[in-house]
Amino acid sequence: MASIEAWFMDDSDEDHRMPHKLNPNEPVSLKELENIGVFYWKLDADIYExxxxxxxxxxxxxxxxxxxxxxxxxxxxxxxxxxxxxxxxxxxxxxxxxxxxxxxxxxxxxxxxxxxxxxxxxxxxxxxxxxxxxxxxxxxxxxxxx
CATH class of the missing domain: 2.60.120.10 (Jelly Rolls)
Structure with missing residues (x-):
């Protein structure tokens, strides 16, 4: 089962495909994301149609x-x-x-x-x-x- 994870990013310009989490990691909660206009819904992709x-x-x-x-x-x-x-x-x-x-x-x-x-x-x-x-x-x- 998939979940969402969000974090503050570091300033590195190394490989963009890497997560670039701060060290130590600073996760961002769903509530914090909602406060800045980022919404998240958990849906059943098997029945999306x-x-x-x-x-x-x-x-x-x-x-x-x-x-x-x-x-x-x-x-x-x-x-x-x-x-x-x-x-x-x-x-x-x-x-x-x-x-x-x-x-x-x-x-x-x-x-x-x-x-x-x-x-x-x-x-x-x-x-x-x-x-x-x-x-x-x-x-x-x-x-x-x-």
Whole structure:
């Protein structure tokens, strides 16, 4: 059974595929994540196509579009270029919802994920710090209040 784990990262620029946990590790609780706008739901991936809990989340949050991406060197075109893009810390102006259906949420391993969006997805990524965007300021303010 899978679980979620979050932690504060170190400042190392070594291999991006490593966890980069602080030493000693400083885990982040689900409550702390929720306080800064990160939500977590535990769903049954075996029934994702008919899951009433997922349907309720989609309805409540307005997620009208979804697709499924498989991140694997044999299935994702331009796999190595995509990994470099994933490792560059960036933000999007819309919610980023990833429902891990199979594998792990480390994008350099095998992962199959449903991506959920309000309306049509906008794939434009803005590299950090991106402080000029209202959504970034809202997030930074949430961090300071948490």
């Amino acid at each position: 008919t899951d009433p809990v997922l349907e309720k989340i989609r309805k409540d949050r307005g997620y009208s579009y979804s697709d499924i991406i498989t991140i694997d060197k044999d299935k994702l075109p331009n796999y190595e270029d995509k990994l470099k893009m994933f490792f560059e810390e960036h933000l999007h102006l819309d919610d980023e919802i990833r429902y891990i259906l199979d594998g792990r949420a480390y994008f350099d391993n095998y992962t199959q994920a449903m991506r959920l969006f309000v309306g049509e997805p906008v794939w434009k990524a803005y590299n950090r710090p991106a402080d000029e965007f209202d959504i970034r300021q809202k997030y930074v303010n949430a961090l300071q209040c948490a």
